[in-house]
Amino acid sequence: xxxxxxxxxxxxxxxxxxxxxxxxxxxxxxxxxxxxxxxxxxxxxxxxxxxxxxxxxxxxxxxxxxxxxxxxxxxxxxxxxxxxxxxxxxxxxxxxxxxxxxxxxxxxxxxxxxxxxxxxxxxxxxxxxxxxxxxxxxxxxxxxxxxxxxxxxxxxxxxxxxxxxxxxxxxxxxxxxxxxxxxxxxxxxxxxxxxxxxxxxxxxxxxxxxxxxxxxxxxxxxxxxxxxxxxxxxxxxxxxxxxxxxxxxxxxxxxxxxxxxxxxxxxxxxxxxxxxxxxxxxxxxxxxxxxxxxxxxxxxxxxxxxxxxxxxxxxxxxxxxxxxxxxxxxxxxxxxxxxxxxxxxxxxxxxxxxxxxxxxxxxxxxxxxxxxxxxxxxxxxxxxxxxxxxxxxxxxxxxxxxxxxxxxxxxxxxxxxxxxxxx
Numbered sequence: 001x002x003x004x005x006x007x008x009x010x011x012x013x014x015x016x017x018x019x020x021x022x023x024x025x026x027x028x029x030x031x032x033x034x035x036x037x038x039x040x041x042x043x044x045x046x047x048x049x050x051x052x053x054x055x056x057x058x059x060x061x062x063x064x065x066x067x068x069x070x071x072x073x074x075x076x077x078x079x080x081x082x083x084x085x086x087x088x089x090x091x092x093x094x095x096x097x098x099x100x101x102x103x104x105x106x107x108x109x110x111x112x113x114x115x116x117x118x119x120x121x122x123x124x125x126x127x128x129x130x131x132x133x134x135x136x137x138x139x140x141x142x143x144x145x146x147x148x149x150x151x152x153x154x155x156x157x158x159x160x161x162x163x164x165x166x167x168x169x170x171x172x173x174x175x176x177x178x179x180x181x182x183x184x185x186x187x188x189x190x191x192x193x194x195x196x197x198x199x200x201x202x203x204x205x206x207x208x209x210x211x212x213x214x215x216x217x218x219x220x221x222x223x224x225x226x227x228x229x230x231x232x233x234x235x236x237x238x239x240x241x242x243x244x245x246x247x248x249x250x251x252x253x254x255x256x257x258x259x260x261x262x263x264x265x266x267x268x269x270x271x272x273x274x275x276x277x278x279x280x281x282x283x284x285x286x287x288x289x290x291x292x293x294x295x296x297x298x299x300x301x302x303x304x305x306x307x308x309x310x311x312x313x314x315x316x317x318x319x320x321x322x323x324x325x326x327x328x329x330x331x332x333x334x335x336x337x338x339x340x341x342x343x344x345x346x347x348x349x350x351x352x353x354x355x356x357x358x359x360x361x362x363x364x365x366x367x368x369x370x371x372x373x374x375x376x377x378x379x380x381x382x383x384x385x386x387x388x389x390x391x392x393x394x395x396x397x398x399x400x401x402x403x404x405x406x407x408x409x410x411x412x413x414x415x416x417x418x419x420x421x422x423x
Contacts, residue, residue, distance in 0.1 A: 043076040046322035047101040049091075051084040053255060056277035060342035068329045075322045084253075085205055088384065095119055100315045102323045105152055107206065108140045108311045109377035109387075116381040120148035121316035126324045128331045129349075136376055137348040141311050149313035150327050151348035153340060156305040156374040157200075157211060157272045158367055159294065163287040165190055165267045174268070176292050176302065176369075180235055183294035187244035190267035198239070199246040199261070200270035201254040204395055206377075209387040210306055211254065211270055212236075212394040213377065217304035218296050223378065223386055224419055226393065226412040231296070233397045233404035240398050250395050262286060272308060273367045274344035290366045292373075305374040309345060346371070382418050389414035 037045050048065070052058055058081075065077045080101065082090050088110060094100040095117065106114070114120060124147045130138065137151035159174055166173055169190055174183065187197025201211045213223065215236065221229020239245035246266065249257070254271055261269040262283045270293065279286055293303040312330065314323035329335060333352045340347045346367070347353045358364045377383060393411030396402040402410065 039076045041076065044074060044322055046075045046077040046103065046326055048077060048079040048103040048105065048326070049082050049087075049101045050079055050105040051082055051087050052105075053081075053084070054274070054278050056281070056342055056344060057274065060339050063342065064330060064335065064339050067335060068326055071329060072325065075325055077322075077326055084207060091119065100317075102315055102317070102320070103326060104313045104315060105310050106313065108137060108151065108154075108307075108309050109206070109379065109383050111140055111149070111311045111313060112143070112379055112381045113384060114313070115143045115148050119315060120313040121320050121323075122146045122148060123314045123320065123324055123327065127328050132349045132351055134348050134350060134353075136307060137309060137311070140376065140379060141313070149311050150331060152310040152312045152330070153343060153345035154307065154309035154348045154371075155272050155274060155345040156307055156367065156370050157214065157270050158290050158292055158305065158370045160261060160269045160271055160275075160288055160290050162261070162264065162267050163289055165195060165264070173289055174291050174294065177298075178291070178294045179297050179300075180294055181297070184235065184239060184244065187239060187268065188242060191242075191244045195264065196246045196266055197244040198268045198270075199249050199252065199257050199266045201252050201257050202249040202391075202394055202398055203251060203253055204391050206384070206387045206391070207253055208250075208394065209391045210308055210377065213390060214293060214304050214306045216390075217306075217375065218293070218300075220296075223390060224415055226390070226415055227408050230404055230408040233393070233407055236394070237397050237400060237404055241400065245398075247398070250398050261288075272344070273346065273364065276363065277342060277344045290363045292366065292370045302369075302373045305370045307371075307374040307376045309348065380422070382422055385418040385421075386415060389418060 039045055050061055052061055061079055065079060068077050087106065091104065091114065128150060130147065133151055134154060137154045141147060141149045141151060161174055163173065171186060171189065174186060191197040202208045215232035216222070216226065216229035219229035219232035221227065221232070236245065240247050257266070257269050258271050258275045258278070260266045261271070262279060293305055295301065295303045312327060314320050314327065333349060336347045336349060336352045337355050340352070341357055346358060358368060378386065380386060389411055392414070393407045396407045397404055
């Protein structure tokens with residue numbers, strides 16, 4: 001049977017606070033609690049949770065699972081979709097009830113807090129080539145020198161632009177020298193005839209933090225120094241106010257943004273390489289380009305982007321053999337390369353990332369350039385609290401609920417409160 005991973009008091013507290021927000025999803029997302037459960041074919045089940053929503057991502061995950069199941073006779077893997085917005089709540093509920101999968105694929109910045117909460121088990125003895133992984137992603141799977149999983153994918157966001165819209169307006173495309181002032185002028189000039197100059201995902205979840213935080217860093221702030229990035233708040237509010245940054249962004253996920261870009265409703269979007277497979281399949285004639293995000297001014301270095309991607313963590317239980325076997329399978333370079341080509345992300349292993357698929361493609365190369373100035377969220381076991389505070393500030397600015405200065409002041413106070421609680 002699976003071990004209970006939190007104390008009884010913590011279980012009751014978490015269940016009480018989280019149940020209201022989870023609706024009916026808990027029933028559909030739960031995996032069995034008997035780690036020795038066998039399939040009809042006599043194999044031991046390996047259940048994986050993920051939040052992958054695009055067709056390309058779903059197909060990628062199923063291909064990995066099919067490959068694993070065909071590679072050996074002891075285990076049979078399957079996966080369960082849990083919506084991103086509910087993901088961490090479902091994990092917390094699962095910890096309280098003991099109903100959890102064997103493996104969890106989750107946002108890399110969230111892993112530290114769940115390691116601290118004892119969700120994941122130590123897999124340091126697994127037959128995995130630990131030293132072949134990129135340092136940043138690998139560190140996000142570790143604590144106190146122990147491994148609790150492996151990086152699954154790594155990525156960042158960059159600037160997509162519709163070449164046809166720019167060409168029709170007689171405007172030059174954005175490039176590595178584009179400043180915030182240039183970017184704003186482009187977006188204003190292209191906002192007409194039902195097209196908005198720019199859009200990103202600013203929904204009130206960590207997905208929104210992932211997309212908005214880079215503007216704060218590029219302005220000179222960081223996740224603990226909000227006031228230092230007040231200029232980002234000014235830019236956001238000005239552009240939303242004049243219509244050149246879509247006001248609907250506060251409700252848009254990254255998929256929503258991309259759908260609007262593909263439909264021709266946005267001249268530019270901030271998004272990631274995971275959208276490329278879907279564009280190639282669903283809109284192969286879309287004439288678009290990608291470049292690095294705009295820098296603050298002509299004297300600034302390349303803009304920051306936020307490091308994204310997922311980790312794969314092994315849920316702590318008496319027998320983690322199935323979880324370990326699946327991670328060892330994914331650790332194979334050829335498996336990882338094939339998966340990331342489908343997924344639209346970058347392999348977290350150095351050797352795998354040197355595949356010509358990424359190094360020779362003009363669009364993929366732009367993301368590789370942007371990765372050079374990409375930084376992780378946090379890292380902090382308190383990241384969910386930081387993220388909530390930060391995204392509240394971004395939403396207040398983009399809806400003009402507060403002035404940039406007031407939003408920065410209040411968000412700084414909220415961030416300082418989180419920081420004080422860590423001591």
